[in-house]
Amino acid sequence: SIKRFGAEVASGTSASIDFTPTLGGVHTLTVTATDDVGSDVATTDFTVLGDIGGSGFVNNILWLAEAGITKGCNPPTNDEFCPDDPVTRGQMAAFLVRFLGLTDDGGGNSFIDDDASMFEADIAKLAAAGITKGCNPPTNDRFCPDDPVTRGQMAAFLVRALVLTDDGGGNSFIDDDGSMFEADIAKLAAAGVTKGCNPPTNDRFCPDDSVTRGQMAAFLNRASDIATS
Incomplete structure (x- = not known):
């Protein structure tokens, strides 16, 4: 798997993340990945550098x-x-x-x-x-x-x-x-x-x-x- 902006994305899949914070802080990003079996939801915290x-x-x-x-x-x-x-x-x-x-x-x-x-x-x-x-x-x-x-x-x-x-x-x-x-x-x-x-x-x-x-x-x-x- 790979990590980008703190979100883990399984290899072999594609994803895009658009997020424009106005302030620094800890934000929760929910990523939904759907495959042939169904869908799973994963959450992760990442810090935005506000300055x-x-x-x-x-x-x-x-x-x-x-x-x-x-x-x-x-x-x-x-x-x-x-x-x-x-x-x-x-x-x-x-x-x-x-x-x-x-x-x-x-x-x-x-x-x-x-x-x-x-x-x-x-x-x-x-x-x-x-x-x-x-x-x-x-x-x-x-x-x-x-x-x-x-x-x-x-x-x-x-x-x-x-x-x-x-x-x-x-x-x-x-x-x-x-x-x-x-x-x-x-x-x-x-x-x-x-x-x-x-x-x-x-x-x-x-x-x-x-x-x-x-x-x-x-x-x-x-x-x-x-x-x-």
Whole structure:
């Protein structure tokens, strides 16, 4: 079976769902499937993110929610996504762990500053997979879970997560020459995961800018084709 917007539809059948919510919240959707034997009624709950209608990343965010990679930004209700908020390093860990399906935490306790973080388990899994090296080189005994993720850092996370090696010749953008993440940014651009930060020209990457939650949804949506290929 497959799942779309939280509704389970048996393989080999067709269905369409039209729903335009005006507010976020938990809505009950009833799906009726009829076959040669008769009809069955199934109900399921799904959460509508009520704050994404004006976002340029609405389709990416919907994909992120359908894939189970985001649970919302305002627990326990979680009926909002906060698309314009910056992504913290802890949130980034959770996004990537769900995106990649990581389970091994390597014994946990990789860093000294995440014991009180709700993302401690995700951070341990990210470290065990070699996707993060910490935030305070060369010691790297801290993760800085509450710090915002910069676009350069995000490039490094995704390059390691996707095991990207092709830089397409490098020098994709005019503003990353002095960045420690220049090689990662080139690989991300060559893979088509980033398009730049200044459309329509897109000759800049803005490596020191914070990544918003909406932008992160777009990055992961584009990266999904690589992760599943």
